[in-house]
Amino acid sequence: MIKVGIIGGTGYTGVELLRILVRHPEVTLKVITSRQESGQGVDVLFPSLRGLIDLQFSDPAQADLEQCDVVFFATPNGVAMHQAAALLAANVRIIDLSADFRIKDVALWEEWYGMKHAAHELVAEAVYGLPEVNREKVRHARLIANPGCYPTAVQLGFLPLIEAGVVDTDYLIADTKSGVSGAGRKAEVPILFAESADNFKSYGVPGHRHLPEIRQGLSERASKAVRLTFVPHLTPMIRGIHATLYARLTKEIDLQALYVDRYQDEPFVDVLPAGSHPETRSVRGSNICRLAVHRPQQGEMAVILSVTDNLVKGAAGQAVQNMNIMYGLTETTGIDFVPLLP
């Protein structure tokens, strides 16, 4: 059994990890931390887990993490980078759901995240945990930088076009919408019910911190710097990401065949029949990214629709997918959920 610790077990991605891992057949949960809930029974705070878990939250400063084989960081940006070196030195593998190790250019990371990086030396080693691109590297990784929620939906949507070299990579557009759980389980005015329900708005148009992450991933696949306009929106649902992606075609190509071929062996990417309109509820609670390709009026623009659950394929599910790969398990173990409808 894989001995697992979770730092940040009370946030939305933390409790999603718990939901998945309590049923994972190859995992024993050893440590779950929270500074605010330290000493509290996990199933007291989350009655949804009653009968499934017999642990208390512990203070991360006191927790015995070195007994674990792998530790998930479900913490805000800037936490994992302070603890990673010591854990790795104790032979504990790390899957970081935050952005601390996602950007290879440390100066760029510091610019977007507004803080000094505390573990420069580990950034190069970290493997960007998008299995559809980096599966082989994930297998042997000690430190996984789990991708962001928008970057997962946007990269999976654009990748076939970029890899085939059939679009103008100077003018990519990603128009994205996220449910409110994407902002985490903290008290902030924009995510109050009365502010976010029955409302729809863009944010971060001048620049969102997921822009450099998406550009890095797509540029690597294009073997040149891609340019992207990325516009996120907050939409009044709890879970879900819907990305509408636009790219100008530079070559004639059968879009549907391109996408079906690219993802035919991927257990968590589903290419719908051409012309479909994927809905966020069709992936809710699941680790699936559903894609549909369009070419309106047979014109020069490809329009790709990509939906995910931000807490599952966009965070905790993908993190467990990475763990499965790291430990040589069947990749779908413990994360083959059927989406919740309605």
Ligand SMILES: NC(=O)C1=CN([C@@H]2O[C@H](COP(=O)(O)OP(=O)(O)OC[C@H]3O[C@@H](n4cnc5c(N)ncnc54)[C@H](OP(=O)(O)O)[C@@H]3O)[C@@H](O)[C@H]2O)C=CC1
């Ligand atoms: N929500 C989403 O859809 C996605 C989130 N992410 C990323 O995953 C990470 C977690 O997100 P989310 O679950 O939404 O966040 P939340 O704000 O909901 O939860 C954060 C958790 O971290 C703990 N925590 C906060 N500060 C510290 C600290 N200094 N040391 C140790 N523990 C700390 C909190 O508990 P306590 O304060 O009690 O210790 C809490 O359990 C973030 O980096 C986020 O950007 C990535 C993809 C999607």
Ligand SMILES: CC(=O)N[C@@H](CCC(=O)OP(=O)(O)O)C(=O)O
């Ligand atoms: C709706 C909402 O507020 N979403 C968050 C993205 C959350 C997230 O996943 O950020 P990281 O992956 O970088 O940790 C935002 O736009 O800041």
